[in-house]
Amino acid sequence: MKWPFGVRTSPATETSERSFRDVVMPHLDSAYALARWLVRDPHLAEDVVQDAILRGLSYFASFRGGDERAWLMRIVRNTAYSALAARARSKGRPVSSYESLDDAAALEVVDPGDDPELALIRQAERAALEQAILALPVELRECLVLKEFEELSYKEIATITGVPIGTVMSRLWRARRTLQDRMLEGASHDA
Amino acid sequence: MTPEQCSELALLIQADIDGELPAAEAANVAKHVEACPSCATLQQDLLELSGRIREIRSPTAPPALKAAIAERLGAPAPRRPAAGRRAWFAGGLSLGVALAASLLVFAWLPKADMAPDVVVAAHIRALQPSHLMDVVSTDQHTVKPWFAGRLPFSPPVKDLTAQDFKLVGGRLDYLPGQTAATLIYQRRQHLIDLFVWPTPPTPDKAPANGSREGYNFFRWQAGGMTFWAVSDLNSQELAQFANAWR
Ligand SMILES: [Zn+2]
Numbered sequence: 001m002k003w004p005f006g007v008r009t010s011p012a013t014e015t016s017e018r019s020f021r022d023v024v025m026p027h028l029d030s031a032y033a034l035a036r037w038l039v040r041d042p043h044l045a046e047d048v049v050q051d052a053i054l055r056g057l058s059y060f061a062s063f064r065g066g067d068e069r070a071w072l073m074r075i076v077r078n079t080a081y082s083a084l085a086a087r088a089r090s091k092g093r094p095v096s097s098y099e100s101l102d103d104a105a106a107l108e109v110v111d112p113g114d115d116p117e118l119a120l121i122r123q124a125e126r127a128a129l130e131q132a133i134l135a136l137p138v139e140l141r142e143c144l145v146l147k148e149f150e151e152l153s154y155k156e157i158a159t160i161t162g163v164p165i166g167t168v169m170s171r172l173w174r175a176r177r178t179l180q181d182r183m184l185e186g187a188s189h190d191a
Numbered sequence: 192m193t194p195e196q197c198s199e200l201a202l203l204i205q206a207d208i209d210g211e212l213p214a215a216e217a218a219n220v221a222k223h224v225e226a227c228p229s230c231a232t233l234q235q236d237l238l239e240l241s242g243r244i245r246e247i248r249s250p251t252a253p254p255a256l257k258a259a260i261a262e263r264l265g266a267p268a269p270r271r272p273a274a275g276r277r278a279w280f281a282g283g284l285s286l287g288v289a290l291a292a293s294l295l296v297f298a299w300l301p302k303a304d305m306a307p308d309v310v311v312a313a314h315i316r317a318l319q320p321s322h323l324m325d326v327v328s329t330d331q332h333t334v335k336p337w338f339a340g341r342l343p344f345s346p347p348v349k350d351l352t353a354q355d356f357k358l359v360g361g362r363l364d365y366l367p368g369q370t371a372a373t374l375i376y377q378r379r380q381h382l383i384d385l386f387v388w389p390t391p392p393t394p395d396k397a398p399a400n401g402s403r404e405g406y407n408f409f410r411w412q413a414g415g416m417t418f419w420a421v422s423d424l425n426s427q428e429l430a431q432f433a434n435a436w437r
Pocket residue numbers: 192197200223227228229230231
C-alpha cells in the first residue's frame with residue numbers, strides 16, 4: 001500500500017533536521033522583511049524571526065509538505081502578531097513616525113547623472129510612501145507587503161494571513177486607495 | 192458601461208495588474224479599459240503606485256541573524272560576525288540558557304528518554320515575552336473552556352490558590368508527537384508550567400522527577416493524562432505543587 005502523504009514511520013532523524021533547515025534558510029530575508037514591516041521595529045523583528053524559527057521547529061513534525069515559504073511566513077506572521085499584542089499590553093504608546101526600514105537610505109549616494117534636486121525629491125517621496133505604508137492598519141499592510149515585495153499570489157497571501165482570497169483582494173484595494181490618498185494629500189500639502 | 196459596473200470592475204483591474212487573471216479575462220479587462228477613460232486612469236494609477244512602492248527597498252535579514260540561525264540549525268555558519276550579534280532571547284534570559292534551550296530543541300528527537308528535555312525546552316521557550324500565555328486568567332472556569340475546541344482532549348484545570356499556587360493562564364504547546372495543554376501557575380516570582388496530554392499507549396520511561404538546565408520537573412499520570420510540571424522553583428516546593436495536584 002502506498003501512503004498518500006509523507007507519513008513518518010520512524011522517529012525523525014538527522015534528515016528531518018536538515019530538511020527543516022532547507023525550508024528555513026532560503027526564506028530568511030522574506031521572513032525578516034515581513035516581520036520588520038509588521039512590527040516596525042528592527043530588534044523586535046529579529047526576535048520575531050528567531051521565535052518563529054523555534055515555533056516552526058515545533059510544528060515541523062506536523063508539516064505535511066506543500067508550500068514551504070507560505071508555511072514559514074504564516075508562522076512568522078502569527079508570531080509577529082503575538083509580539084505586537086504583547087507589546088501593546090506592555091506599552092501601547094502612540095507612534096507618529098517609524099524608524100526607516102532601510103538603514104542605508106539616509107546615506108544613499110545620489111547618482112551623479114541625475115539632477116540632484118530631482119533625486120532629492122524622489123528620495124523624499126519614497127520616504128513618505130514608506131511612512132504611509134508603515135502607518136496602514138496591520139491587516140492591510142501585510143497584504144500589501146506580501147504582494148508588492150514578496151510578489152506572492154492572492155492564494156498564497158490568503159494562506160499566510162488565514163483569510164479568504166476575496167478578503168485579500170479587498171484589503172489590497174483598501175491599502176492602495178489609502179496610499180494614493182495619502183500621497184495626494186502630501187503633494188497638495190507641499191504645493 | 193455605467194459607473195456602478197465600472198466600480199465592480201475595480202477589483203478585476205487590480206487583479207489584472209497583480210497578474211492574477213487568466214488570459215481570457217485579462218483580455219476582457221483590456222478591452223474595457225481601452226474604451227473607458229475612468230478605468231484607464233484607475234489602471235494607470237495602480238500601476239504607478241505599484242512601481243513606486245517597489246522602489247522602496249524591503250529590508251533583508253541582517254547577516255548576524257542569518258549566521259545565528261544557520262549555526263543554530265546545525266549548519267556551518269556562512270560568516271561569523273565579529274560584533275553586534277544579538278542574544279537569542281530578549282527579556283532576562285541569559286544567552287547561555289537560551290543556547291542550551293536551542294541545543295535541547297535540536298537534540299530531542301532521536302531518543303525516547305528526551306521527554307524531560309522537551310518539556311524543559313518548551314518551558315524556557317515560553318519565557319520569551321511574546322509567548323507566555325494564550326489565555327490570561329486566574330479563573331479555572333475561564334481557562335478550561337478555552338482549551339475546548341482547540342484540543343482533542345479536555346485537560347483538567349485546578350484552582351490551587353489555597354495551597355499558594357496561583358493559576359495565571361494557559362496556552363498550547365506544539366511538542367513533537369503531540370500538542371500539550373499547558374497550565375501556568377505562579378508562586379512568588381516563579382512560574383510553573385504544567386504540561387498535560389493524554390497518556391500514550393506506550394508509556395514513556397522518563398524519570399518521575401529530576402532537573403535539566405537548572406529547571407526542576409515532576410511527572411505523573413492520572414485519569415488517562417500525563418502531567419509534567421516544570422519550573423525554576425526549588426524541587427521541594429515543586430513537589431508540593433505536584434502533590435497538591437495529585
Ligand atoms: Zn470603466
